[in-house]
Amino acid sequence: MTLTNWAGNTAFRARDVHHPTSLDELRRLVAASPRVRALGSGHSFNDVADTTGDLVVLDRMPDEVEIDSAAAKARVPARMTYARLAPLLNERGLALANMASLPHISVAGSVATGTHGSGDKIPGLAAAVSAVDLVTADGSTLTLARGDADFPGAVVALGALGVVTSLTLDLVPAFEVRQYVREGLSTDALADFDEIMASGYSVSLFTDWRETRVWLKRTEELTSPDWYGTRPADRPRHPLPTMPADSCTLQLGVPGPWHERLPHFRPDFEPSGAGDELQSELILPREHAVKALRELYAIGERIRPVLQISEVRTIAADDLWLSPFHGRDSVGIHFTWVKDLSGVLPVLELVEETLTPFDPRPHWGKLFTRWPSCPERFRSLVETLDPAGKFGNDFTRILLGE
Numbered sequence: 001m002t003l004t005n006w007a008g009n010t011a012f013r014a015r016d017v018h019h020p021t022s023l024d025e026l027r028r029l030v031a032a033s034p035r036v037r038a039l040g041s042g043h044s045f046n047d048v049a050d051t052t053g054d055l056v057v058l059d060r061m062p063d064e065v066e067i068d069s070a071a072a073k074a075r076v077p078a079r080m081t082y083a084r085l086a087p088l089l090n091e092r093g094l095a096l097a098n099m100a101s102l103p104h105i106s107v108a109g110s111v112a113t114g115t116h117g118s119g120d121k122i123p124g125l126a127a128a129v130s131a132v133d134l135v136t137a138d139g140s141t142l143t144l145a146r147g148d149a150d151f152p153g154a155v156v157a158l159g160a161l162g163v164v165t166s167l168t169l170d171l172v173p174a175f176e177v178r179q180y181v182r183e184g185l186s187t188d189a190l191a192d193f194d195e196i197m198a199s200g201y202s203v204s205l206f207t208d209w210r211e212t213r214v215w216l217k218r219t220e221e222l223t224s225p226d227w228y229g230t231r232p233a234d235r236p237r238h239p240l241p242t243m244p245a246d247s248c249t250l251q252l253g254v255p256g257p258w259h260e261r262l263p264h265f266r267p268d269f270e271p272s273g274a275g276d277e278l279q280s281e282l283i284l285p286r287e288h289a290v291k292a293l294r295e296l297y298a299i300g301e302r303i304r305p306v307l308q309i310s311e312v313r314t315i316a317a318d319d320l321w322l323s324p325f326h327g328r329d330s331v332g333i334h335f336t337w338v339k340d341l342s343g344v345l346p347v348l349e350l351v352e353e354t355l356t357p358f359d360p361r362p363h364w365g366k367l368f369t370r371w372p373s374c375p376e377r378f379r380s381l382v383e384t385l386d387p388a389g390k391f392g393n394d395f396t397r398i399l400l401g402e
């Protein structure tokens with residue numbers, strides 16, 4: 001059976017798929033293979049994880065998490081999902097600062113593409129990484145830790161430097177969150193974008209570029225009944241207004257642990273309509289948010305026919321070379337498209353064209369047509385660690401200009 005990504009729009013071309021059960025087996029496999037790449041949980045929407053050689057899935061490697069409560073750190077196996085990791089941390093009174101909308105994604109795959117949640121003060125998931133353990137091209141092991149010169153190139157690295165075997169993550173004390181959905185945000189309220197996005201620990205706007213709802217994840221109760229002219233949702237909501245909300249984390253302001261509120265989707269359910277979508281996301285400097293959003297509302301009629309829903313989030317800057325948030329506080333404008341690539345592509349191109357004046361960067365794990373330039377220091381790091389390009393694929397070759 002052909003192995004595909006979650007959405008089924010990429011069929012992996014690997015000649016073999018391997019599931020090593022130990023570090024030694026993985027090292028031998030990587031050393032012997034002329035072309036190899038790791039696959040996480042396969043949730044990216046493009047061919048970033050593909051290879052024509054050997055695809056390595058680390059789902060049978062030892063999966064113990066080493067938690068150091070005193071240092072507030074955890075060393076996590078690369079293929080572990082956030083869904084599995086989060087309750088283990090919570091049981092020890094610890095938490096991740098943030099999570100993505102879906103907890104089913106692997107830690108290594110998520111940080112490799114710059115995956116993020118929302119929150120003015122919270123950077124992407126990769127910024128929580130303080131050390132990366134890798135198997136490099138000749139089968140040797142390498143640890144790069146925060147403070148090492150090459151570390152900022154090794155976290156959001158698109159699988160191009162080697163196979164990551166574990167990641168050490170910064171933790172915070174466990175905390176409670178209340179999730180509210182507010183409906184009927186008027187486009188006039190965009191003038192208050194900064195205040196709206198600052199009014200929760202994690203805030204998302206969901207819009208079809210006509211009607212807009214706000215998902216507010218707060219550590220405190222929301223008491224204002226007519227918050228920014230909106231009304232409270234009278235029942236739990238799915239990000240897609242027509243879908244049932246049974247796959248969604250608990251809303252209506254009921255307090256609960258961080259990992260049961262920060263993701264939009266529950267770990268024990270796939271989102272409704274799982275896989276029946278394509279996604280794109282463009283990440284802009286935060287200061288352009290309102291102007292850029294107004295441009296998109298103005299072309300909403302062109303976007304809507306191929307759109308399921310858009311989500312707008314804010315993300316704090318980091319210093320990771322390939323991160324879409326490198327050096328700038330950002331706004332992420334996300335598009336969940338219908339699963340019709342030929343219909344979506346011209347609209348995606350229109351969106352990219354519209355946002356070009358605002359210097360957008362693409363989400364590495366989603367669909368895009370305009371490639372950003374590759375930082376020279378990342379190119380040098382790839383040449384140093386993988387001189388024969390065994391971890392390279394079509395995706396990284398375009399990025400590296402090969």
Ligand SMILES: Cc1cc2nc3c(=O)[nH]c(=O)nc-3n(C[C@H](O)[C@H](O)[C@H](O)COP(=O)(O)OP(=O)(O)OC[C@H]3O[C@@H](n4cnc5c(N)ncnc54)[C@H](O)[C@@H]3O)c2cc1C
Nearest residue numbers: 038040041042043044100101106109112115116159164365
């Ligand atoms: C329903 C859905 C919701 C999503 N929600 C969000 C969201 O809220 N926020 C967001 O930012 N993104 C989101 N995404 C995108 C998703 O987070 C990214 O595509 C992410 O990369 C998925 O992780 P993965 O483990 O599936 O990675 P994969 O797609 O399997 O791989 C991604 C990259 O990581 C590399 N990789 C994986 N494992 C390793 C390893 N061990 N060593 C070296 N390289 C490795 C692969 O080679 C590839 O280059 C969503 C996707 C879906 C399908």
